[in-house]
Amino acid sequence: MPDTFTFLMDGRSVVATAGQSILEAAEAGGIYVPRLCHKPGLVPWGACRICTVRMNDRPCAACTQPAVPGSVVENDTEELRAYRRTLVEMLFVEGNHFCMLCEKSGNCELQALAYRLGVTAPRAPYFFQARDIDASHPDIILDRNRCIQCARCIRTSKDLDGKNVFGFLGRGTAKRIGVNARVRLRDTEVDLTDLSLDACPVGALLRKREGFRVPVGDRLYDLEPIGSDIERNSP
Amino acid sequence: MTRKRIATTSLAGCFGCHMSILDIDERFLALADLVEFDRSPIDDIKHISRRCDIGIIEGGCCNEENVETLREFRRNCNVLIALGDCATMGGIPALRNNIPLEQCLLEAYRDGPSVQNPSGLIPNHPELPLLLDKVYPCHEVVRIEYFLPGCPPSAETIWQALVALLEGRQADLPYELIKYD
Incomplete structure (x- = not known):
């Protein structure tokens, strides 16, 4: 295919097509980039910044940034995990997230x-x-x-x-x-x-009236971290 | 080996986290070989008698007595563990936090649909601890070293974290043991 190229993500070669975002290309290659505001099928929004990666040492939102041929992207580094942790913590303190009673x-x-x-x-x-x-x-x-x-x-x-x-x-x-x-x-x-x-x-x-139907232990993220389904597709 | 000294308390909590401690079942015998309990609802000692290695705090701070107790633990314990969602984020008691305190008291003691209180008085005796303006997670009052969220944290979570701490190694808890519900 003439319009495919590769870039390097955390040391792994990732195949992308022209116009594809870093997040989409990574996901197709079995690499999970954490995200909240992005959902497949929607136009990327770039609001939550959880998917922030470093492309050629420059921070950018992986959901809105198109992949660039030959670029070097950092995703799962301690620095970026710390950024993401801080963002998630800020979302928790800003809202009223009472997990113990939430459907x-x-x-x-x-x-x-x-x-x-x-x-x-x-x-x-x-x-x-x-x-x-x-x-x-x-x-x-x-x-x-x-x-x-x-x-x-x-x-x-x-x-x-x-x-x-x-x-x-x-x-x-x-x-x-x-x-x-x-x-x-x-x-x-x-x-x-x-x-x-x-x-x-x-x-x-x-x-309404659908909460707590699935017992604890069978829910989506009870046993496996979010993104595990994507990482299972890793070549 | 000298046994480590542990103190535990329940502040603005429901004792569910302490029930979860008891849920380690027969491992409690093994725990008794490793630790000695100081102030705790388990032995009903009312105040910390001497310096403790570990303090386990259930519940956040909703009144002045909670703050006093938490400070007693901070003064007398080398390491504090915030156990459960109430200790780490306020939990169910913190549901009142975005309602003015006066409105909470009036609803509970005068205006609530099931309240029978012709005098309209709100309990206000010197022996009753004064309520704080809102419920605070423990780490907003004193320094806390470790956090074990959960409502309650499972016995397995408590056991693995405690044993790691007693053995002086980092608790590397598996994914399914750190949960907020």
Whole structure:
């Protein structure tokens, strides 16, 4: 194939096609780059910076940075793991993440990343901000306490569902997820079949009456770190 | 070999983490060969009698007594372990943290739907520890050396971490033993 090339990632040669992001090329080659706001099928967003790698010694988001022929990329180094750990810790102290009572626990990408990165407790003090819950919809709940503002629901609703149900309101630490209706989630055109409901990496957007169906031990990240499925494809 | 001295306490916790300590079952006999218990709910000693090697803290700080106890542990223990989610992040008691304290007290003692309190008084006796404005994880009050999250951490987690610490080596816990739920 004429338009393929290789670059070096943590000492391994990775094949990429023109225009492919570092993250996608690495994933195809069985290398996991930690990420939160990126989800296959969505246009890369580059918001969470968890996927930060060093390309030719320059930090960049692996989800938005196209792979460059012959470049040297660092991914799984102690320095980058420390950056990612700090980012994950900041997300934990900024929101209200009560894993012990959360329906998403065990299947949560934020929690799983913290496990993978070895976070036992965040070093920064907790914010404990008051945030709203929108439980108005009969079948869907939006709990802003757990939202990490990855915009995956916003982008999925807009780009894949063609609906534009969600959006951001406010700025800075007051930034929060809103719904495209004057009042509540139940007044939007959100539907149980929407792909946006499966886009949330945490427990902020959930279908009601489905929590705790899978017993502890059988959940996604109970026994294996997040990214293990990608690493199993390693040649 | 002299036995290491251990103290344990439950602050703003539910004693679930202490139940999980007891869950090491017959290994408790092996533990008794390795350690001697000082202040702990297990032997009901009320205050630390002499310097301890390890202090195990369950629960965060929700009132002034919790802070006093935690400081007693910090003064008298070489190493402190924050055991469980309440100790490491506030846990269930910290659910009140984004509600003003006054509103919490009024809801609990005057306005709650199941409350019968014609006087409208809120308990306020000198013997009752004063509540803090919010619930604090232990490491926001004193320095903590080790964290074992979980609600509760499994007996296996506690056992492996404790034995590693007693043997003076780094606890390299397997993936499935560090969980937040």
